[in-house]
Amino acid sequence: MITQRSMTKAAWQGAPRLVLRLLACTALFAASDAAAEVSTPVARTIFGSSEVVTFSVLIGVISAAMISAIWLIRQRGNIEAENRQLRSDLSDANQRISRFQALIADKSRRIVIWDGLAERPEFLGQLPIETGAPQEDRDFLAFGRWIKPQSASDLEKAIEMLRAHAQSFDLVLETQRNEVLEAQGRVSGGRAFVRFIALNNLRAELAELKLERDQLHTSLSTFRTLLDAVDLPVWQRSPDGKLEWVNEAYAEAVEARSPAAATAEGRELLATAAREKIRSVSTFDTPFRDKVSTVVRGNRTFFDVVDARSPAGSAGMAIDVSGIEAVREELARTLKSHAETLDHLATPVAIFDGHQRLQFYNQAFQRLWDLDMGFLERKPDNGELFDRLRASAKLPEQLNWKQWKANALSVYQAPDTQSDLWHLPNGQTLRVFATARPQGGATWVFENLTEKVDLETRYNTLVQVQGETIDHLAEGVAVFGPDGRIRLSNPAFRALWGVSEAEAKPGTHIRAVEQACLPSYDQPDGWKRFAHIITSFDDERPSSRGILELRTGLILDYAVIPLPNAQTMLTFVNITDSVRVERALTEKNDALRKADALKNDFVHHVSYELRSPLTNIIGFADLLRTPAFGELNSRQAEYVDHIATSSSLLLTIVNDILDLATVDAGIVELDLTEVKLLDLLDDVAQQMAERLVESGITLRIDAPDNLGGIVADQQRLKQIFIKLLTNAANFAPDGSVVGLTCRRDGSDFMFSVTDTGPGIPQDVLNTVFNRFESHGQRGGAGLGLSIVESFVSLHHGTVSIRSKEGEGTEVTCRIPSAEMPKIIAAE
Structure with a gap:
């Protein structure tokens, strides 16, 4: 722009000479015109039409x-006027820049400018x-090095939000250095500005007061949180005695929903007389301290009340x-x-005061x-007591009696309990x-270890005997400590697992x-699992049992047994022979079960196959007895009567077998109806x-x-009676x-059938409900009582x-x- 204007100015500087030349030419031509008018004829003769x-x-x-x-x-x-205006504006701008630079160059502020996020x-x-x-x-942007941590953290978060959002x-x-700065963050023209200003005089004092206010507010909040956590009722009152704040314990004591509700409702913990006494006694210099009685949750309670006054209330x-x-x-x-209790203890106890008496x-x-x-009873001195006992030859013999006595009496100045063994002459x-x-003096306790030493001796002997016993046991035994060692x-343990004594x-x-x-068992x-049980830190250590089958062919019955002192014992019993016998018996039992199932299938099939021809025989026997034939x-x-009787008996047996087969198969469903018992008996x-x-x-x-009725399967109930x-x-x-x-017992129906027959021997009484168990000459097939028991059980009876x-x-x-079964009607 400056170059174009310079060129235009140069062109204007050459313009006057051109104008003067043009004016000269114009004057010349004007003079020529005047001469032409005077001497037109001459001109016409001199110039031709082309020259004109x-x-x-x-x-x-x-x-x-x-x-x-x-x-x-x-x-x-116009351009010169514009240039003059531009030169004036440029001068003003230079003056403002100089003034701003002087302002920025002030030693009390610094500005940081970011142009975009990556600049x-x-x-x-x-x-x-x-x-x-x-x-x-x-180094300036490393705020944590020269600004306190909390302020530096707040500043970094604020700058991040300024540049990002x-x-x-x-x-x-x-x-x-405990100096106060003010930081102002702004965004202008796509740039982020942060201005740091060193405060002084009133602004610094104001900032310090603001910090102090924030600290006081934080401290007040902390103290109130602490008072809310304690279980002592605490309150704050205004100068007129009105509640302004209470803690959680106060609200709980006055049975308010919350501290705010207790304050709003003005619920008082202390009675009016007590509050008036506090107000009259308490001064700015002397707080009120006294025991006050009040009622909390319906119980009379005594509190030690401390109430301090101040100009603000x-x-x-x-304290309860x-x-x-x-x-x-x-x-x-x-x-x-x-x-x-001490007087009745078997342990000797003596207590001496601060003067050793x-x-x-x-x-x-x-x-x-x-x-x-x-x-x-005359309360002798401790040293005097020792001298008396030594004179009676009741204390251990000592080479240096004075040194021993001084060491014994040093307990009065010792901070910890002293312990010693005395071997008495007796x-x-x-x-x-x-x-x-703590209040001075000392307590002497004398524990008689005579029996304990004797017990330890016998215990050690017993341990040795037990060790020998364990070494000669046929079952393997290993005991581990809580550290897994x-x-x-x-x-026997080492022989079963094939390990050496060193291992x-x-x-x-x-x-x-x-x-x-591992060579014997690596599962x-x-x-x-043994290691986990032995080294675990569980509060309860349950015992465990199981069976292991080793690669050597041995089958071991193991047991994990917790012992005192967090020890654990493992025992291993060689049950190889018994397991093999058990497996053989199991295989035979499975074979017997399969045979029993085959038998049931056979009986079921044959019973159905027998029913049809038996029905035909009975029918033809009845036809033969009719006069029509x-x-x-x-x-x-x-003979026909014998055929009919035998066929009927055989059909009854077949029906009984079928009934038992259906009961065993679990496919019997009771047809429950309301049964009138007297009609059934008839x-x-x-x-x-x-x-x-x-x-x-x-x-x-x-x-x-009034026997009434019950809900049961009438046909099955009738079969029970018939059988x-x-x-x-x-x-x-x-x-x-x-x-x-027959009789009723509540809603249950009870009935008994008695006969005056020969009775049943006691040795077979427990087998009468077994199938095909018949006793006596007229016992039949032995299915009657079995069917009765099955049908009664189907009715959940006995x-x-x-x-x-x-x-x-x-x-x-x-x-x-x-x-009765519920019937859902169609809608």
Whole structure:
């Protein structure tokens, strides 16, 4: 732009000379015109028509040039005016830049400018050296080095939000030298500016006050959070005595939903009289301190109340002291109880005060040293007591008595309990504990270890015996400690696993034992699981059992047994022979089960195949007895009767087998209906009448009129009655009575069938419900009672039998009433 304007100016500087030339030419042509007018005839003679045309064209060109010159002169004036304005604006701009530079160059502020996210920042100005801000640009942005951590963290987050989201900020920063800076972040023209200003005078004081306010607010919030966490009611009141703030414990004590609700509702913990007393007694210099009684959750409670006044109001705290008196009384009772307890202890105890004089001793102490009661009651000195015991030859013999006595009495200045073993001349061994008391003095406890030493001796002997016993056991035994290291193992253990004595020596870790046992067993459920159980930190250590089959062919029954002191014992028993026998028996049992299933299938199939021809035989026998097919003689009629009777009996047996087969298969479904019991009994009596008449047996039914009904399968229930009565008739002597007794027990139906037959021997009474078990000459196939038991069980009932030889048999059944099946009607 400057180059174009310079060129235009040069052109205008050459313009006057051109104009002067044009003016000269114009004057010349004007003079020529005047001469032409005077001497026109001459001109006409001198110039021809072509010269006139050329002259006219020249005059036109000169006129155009003059007009252009005038326009150019006017444009030159405009450009010069514009240049003057531009020079004025440039001067003003230079002055403003100088002023801004002077302002920025102030030592109390520094500006950092980012042009875009990836551009390096530009730095303007400096901060005072006393602020601790680095003077070098590369060190200035390391805020954590010269600004306190919290302020540096807030500043870095604010700059990140400024550059990424154009979010302005104003922060007050605190440097490592405790100087206060103000940071202002802005975005302008696509650039991010952060201005750091060193505050002074009023602004610095204001910033410091703001920081102090923030710190006070944080401290107040922290203290209130702490007071909310304690279980002591705390409150704050305004100068007029109105609650302004309470903690959680206060709200809980006054049964408010929250502290805010307690404040809003003005719920008071203390009574009005107590509050008035606090207000009248408390001063700015002397806070109120006294015990106040109030009611909390319906219970009378005593509080130690502390209430302090200030110009801004008052604050108080209540400490529940209701249990202090109770605790004090309990302490007195406890001390008395302890004294009585110590007096009855078998362990000798003596207590000396700060002056080393005897204050308490129990009966065991007096018996141990056999001291005179008068001597003990006058509260002798501890050193005097030792001298008395030494004179009586009751203390251990010492080469340097004074040194030993001084060491013993040094317990009064010792911070820790002192312990020592005293071997008395009478053969007793005492462990002596001497403990300095907090309030002065010392407590001496004498533990008689005579029996303990004897027990340890016997224990060591027992351990040796047990070790020898374990070494000679046939089962393998290994004991591991909680650190997984083996404590002991016997030869049987090493022989079963094929490990040497060196590989299983005490102290060997279970991992090493596992490696030694890998050739015999390398499954993960073996030694790895043992190692987990032995070295686990579970609170409960359950025992575990199992079977391992080694590569050597041995089968071991192992047991993991937890022992005291976090030890674990592994035992291994060689059960190879018994397992092999068990496997053989299992295989035989599986074969027997398959044979039993085959038998059931065979019986089921054959029973169905027998039913059809039996039905035909019975039908043809009935036809032969009808007169329509001719008369039969007496022998033929007798044979036909035998055929019919035998066929009917065989059909009954086949039906019984089919019933049992369906019960065993689990395909029997009860047809539950409402059964009227009296009608059922009448039907059973009619059906059994012919059979009983043949044997001359009388059926006596004992049933109440209000027997009612139950929900059951009527057909199966009828079969139960028929089977029981038939069984009773088979064993009852001719002319005897078979009894049927019925009653109700709640909703259950109970009935009993009795006979006066020979009874059942006790050795076979438990097998009467087994299938094909028949007792007596008229026992039949032995399926009747089995069917009864199956049908009663289908009804969820019970059946029992009671019999004695020579007195008859009684069978009792209990049938509970079932629920009618629900029928869902179609909508």
